[in-house]
Amino acid sequence: MTRTYVIDGAEVTGLDSFWRVIGEAVNGPGGYFGRNLDSFADCLSGGMGTPDDGDFAIEWRDHERSRTALGRDETVRQLQLRLRRSHPLSRDAIQEQLDRAKAGLGPTVFDWLVEIMEERAPGALRLL
Numbered sequence: 786m787t788r789t790y791v792i793d794g795a796e797v798t799g800l801d802s803f804w805r806v807i808g809e810a811v812n813g814p815g816g817y818f819g820r821n822l823d824s825f826a827d828c829l830s831g832g833m834g835t836p837d838d839g840d841f842a843i844e845w846r847d848h849e850r851s852r853t854a855l856g857r858d859e860t861v862r863q864l865q866l867r868l869r870r871s872h873p874l875s876r877d878a879i880q881e882q883l884d885r886a887k888a889g890l891g892p893t894v895f896d897w898l899v900e901i902m903e904e905r906a907p908g909a910l911r912l913l
Contacts (some may be wrong), residue, residue, distance in 0.1 A: 787840050794847030798854050800863055800894055810843075811835060822897060829905035841909055843902060848912040855895035860886045863894055 819825030864883040
């Protein structure tokens with residue numbers, strides 16, 4: 786039987802709140818299911834609250850509200866944070882992504898999350 790985890794898009798106001806919402810959806814109040822893109826991808830691969838057989842769905846309700854909250858402004862903010870913390874050899878590539886985001890180009894934080902879910906848990910994501 787497929788286990789369904791529900792993300793309430795109205796509660797997603799930025800990437801930090803997304804980590805809380807997905808953590809609680811999968812593992813209950815205060816639950817963990819990643820706090821950055823890499824750990825989120827790892828969690829989707831199993832062993833962090835989802836069934837071992839991979840039979841689960843993520844139902845993202847009111848996802849358009851989340852798409853807005855995780856849109857251009859949040860993408861610029863996240864890339865600025867990434868740039869400040871990055872290794873000097875990575876800065877040019879991140880700066881290029883940041884410049885594109887400021888120009889309204891390229892994927893958003895919402896797109897990053899959806900791509901990770903589709904890659905690590907194919908067919909599990911349901912955008913409602």
